[in-house]
Amino acid sequence: MTGFVTRAAALLAVPLLLVGCSGGGSGKDTGSVTTTGAADAQTATVDMGADLKFRPSTVLARVGTVTLTANNTGQVPHDLVFDDKALGKTGTVDGKTSEPLKVTFSKAGTFTFTCTFHSGMAGKVVVS
Ligand SMILES: [Cu+2]
Incomplete structure (x- = not known):
């Protein structure tokens, strides 16, 4: 009577490598800039x-406070409004003017913003 029951430990090794590489597609993507300071x-x-785009459309930042200068290089008014209202927004930025917007990012994440005048005019701050 030598009954050995061997149970193989199930090693569930499933590496999920989600490589985030969004290779274009969006016509709104106009590149990125990294904050300084x-x-x-x-x-x-x-x-x-x-052209009704934010340029660049992505700002790479660190946790902390960022002064974003919303610079209108064209003629028609724009604004820069974070989807998360707590982050803030500019007023209307008329053509050939600029307005600083001081934003505090207390945690990492992706924070999107839009121009309320132009549907589809959007960008984001990626905080790491
Ligand atoms: Cu606009």
Whole structure:
């Protein structure tokens, strides 16, 4: 009577490598810029032009405070409004003017913004 029951431990090794590589597709993508300056005094400029796009459409930032300069290079008014209202928004930025928007990011994540004047005019701040 030598009954050995061997139970193989099921090793569920399923590496899920989700490689986030969004290779284009969106016509709104106009590249990225990385903020400069100390964490609590980062700066970056986002242009808003006649093509109704934010340029660049992605700002790479660190946790901290960023002064985003919304710079209207065109003639028609734009604004920059975060979807998360707590992050803030500019007023109307008339043609050939700019307005600074100071935003504090307390955690990492992707924070999207739009122009309320132009449907589809959008960008994001990626905080790491
Ligand atoms: Cu606009």
